[in-house]
Amino acid sequence: MTMSSNSAGKKTYSAESANPDTEAGASGSRAAVCVSGSEKVPDGDDRNTAAVAGDAAETTELRKIIHVDMDAFYASVEQRDNPALQGLPVIVGGRPNGRGVVAACSYEARVFGVHSAMPSAEAGRRCPDAIFVKPRFQAYKQVSQQIHAVFREFTDVIEPLSLDEAYLDVTGNTLFGGSAYRLAREIKLLIRERTQLVASAGVSYNKFLAKIASDYRKPDGLFCILPEQGESFVAGLEVGRIHGVGKVTEARMHDLGIQTGADLRQWSEEELAREFGKSSAYYYRVARGIDHRPVRVSRTRKSIGSERTFADNLHDRTAMLAILDKLSEELHGQMRERELASKTITVKVRFADFSTFTRAHSLAQGVLDAASSRRALPFLLDRALNLRQDASPASGRDGTSAGSVGSGHRRGRRSGVRLLGVAFSGLVAAGEERPVQLEMDWPES
Ligand SMILES: [Mg+2]
Numbered sequence: 001m002t003m004s005s006n007s008a009g010k011k012t013y014s015a016e017s018a019n020p021d022t023e024a025g026a027s028g029s030r031a032a033v034c035v036s037g038s039e040k041v042p043d044g045d046d047r048n049t050a051a052v053a054g055d056a057a058e059t060t061e062l063r064k065i066i067h068v069d070m071d072a073f074y075a076s077v078e079q080r081d082n083p084a085l086q087g088l089p090v091i092v093g094g095r096p097n098g099r100g101v102v103a104a105c106s107y108e109a110r111v112f113g114v115h116s117a118m119p120s121a122e123a124g125r126r127c128p129d130a131i132f133v134k135p136r137f138q139a140y141k142q143v144s145q146q147i148h149a150v151f152r153e154f155t156d157v158i159e160p161l162s163l164d165e166a167y168l169d170v171t172g173n174t175l176f177g178g179s180a181y182r183l184a185r186e187i188k189l190l191i192r193e194r195t196q197l198v199a200s201a202g203v204s205y206n207k208f209l210a211k212i213a214s215d216y217r218k219p220d221g222l223f224c225i226l227p228e229q230g231e232s233f234v235a236g237l238e239v240g241r242i243h244g245v246g247k248v249t250e251a252r253m254h255d256l257g258i259q260t261g262a263d264l265r266q267w268s269e270e271e272l273a274r275e276f277g278k279s280s281a282y283y284y285r286v287a288r289g290i291d292h293r294p295v296r297v298s299r300t301r302k303s304i305g306s307e308r309t310f311a312d313n314l315h316d317r318t319a320m321l322a323i324l325d326k327l328s329e330e331l332h333g334q335m336r337e338r339e340l341a342s343k344t345i346t347v348k349v350r351f352a353d354f355s356t357f358t359r360a361h362s363l364a365q366g367v368l369d370a371a372s373s374r375r376a377l378p379f380l381l382d383r384a385l386n387l388r389q390d391a392s393p394a395s396g397r398d399g400t401s402a403g404s405v406g407s408g409h410r411r412g413r414r415s416g417v418r419l420l421g422v423a424f425s426g427l428v429a430a431g432e433e434r435p436v437q438l439e440m441d442w443p444e445s
Contacts, residue, residue: 074104096124230289305423313416342424
């Protein structure tokens with residue numbers, strides 16, 4: 001979509017709407033609309049009822065997307081299930097004396113600068129009073145199913161991003177006068193009622209903006225970005241808040257004098273391509289509030305995985321295999337419980353220097369059972385280990401020969417392996433045609 005068709009789009013959106021989804025639609029011209037869950041929602045006039053007929057063909061192009069994201073998810077579940085933890089800094093993840101990382105933390109812990117993916121040891125230093133809790137994925141998955149049941153009451157077009165996060169395409173929704181904003185509010189209410197947990201929601205005309213919107217007033221946020229507000233909203237946005245701009249890219253943009261979306265917009269597509277390569281087209285579009293990615297019901301990346309970080313680096317191949325066996329066994333147990341099946345197994349190896357390699361094996365037909373996974377493990381491990389070797393042709397053979405940690409592993413032997421993981425991807429429901437919409441992060445143990 002070009003800019004002009006984008007602005008054509010915004011016309012149809014407001015013309016179409018019995019509901020521009022927000023208060024601003026009614027009051028007209030304010031630049032941005034924000035309504036957090038804790039703020040008062042002016043119930044009477046939060047929708048523009050000036051419906052205009054006859055725009056149906058055009059309006060089909062404009063989508064209504066809700067991004068729902070639970071607040072401090074794992075930590076909130078822990079605080080809900082153990083009232084003694086309420087109001088306290090709770091960190092879910094690895095222990096502070098180990099080498100694991102923070103999977104999630106409560107808002108009380110965030111005050112101390114703790115955030116997810118931070119090494120637990122660092123989190124313990126920043127927040128000495130934090131209470132570290134081991135993740136209970138079973139409990140989180142249960143909540144995940146509850147919130148998905150809520151989503152399904154309103155739309156079939158659901159794209160889960162993780163256990164606690166999903167995009168919903170509600171373009172076709174007719175409840176609440178078709179207002180996606182009010183529908184999002186209803187979803188938040190139902191989630192709170194059924195799980196005693198708090199979700200934030202963002203509403204907009206594409207995924208990019210809906211995701212930013214859900215984060216904008218967290219926790220307990222509800223925020224809407226209208227089509228006519230998209231461009232100006234992005235203009236004021238710090239580039240670091242743009243989904244897909246990581247720390248490295250952010251630093252590079254700052255070096256180039258790009259602090260905000262408005263700065264980013266000054267750059268032509270060619271100029272961006274020179275600096276950022278493949279991602280430049282995405283940056284070019286989102287700087288203009290444009291994102292055409294559909295909400296994908298069936299994601300290609302549906303996986304279940306588990307990994308272990310070791311206090312002391314591992315050097316022994318037999319020991320590594322034993323751990324991979326155990327992880328694979330456990331995951332097969334979890335898949336059986338949930339009646340899931342996979343045809344792709346992946347082994348992940350991280351060396352002491354944090355270089356990380358994965359090797360995968362897929363069946364052409366059918367799904368993996370525990371025995372076929374077990375047979376694949378030595379092969380995958382050896383290939384992952386060999387990847388680490390710095391050009392030693394000596395171990396060119398298939399790495400499957402038993403017990404042989406070939407010369408190619410010398411470097412690996414010296415530095416050791418600090419983490420091993422197994423994952424199964426492309427999960428499908430055993431016996432069902434439709435792939436199951438479930439994704440797990442690699443839990444740190
Ligand atoms: Mg979340």
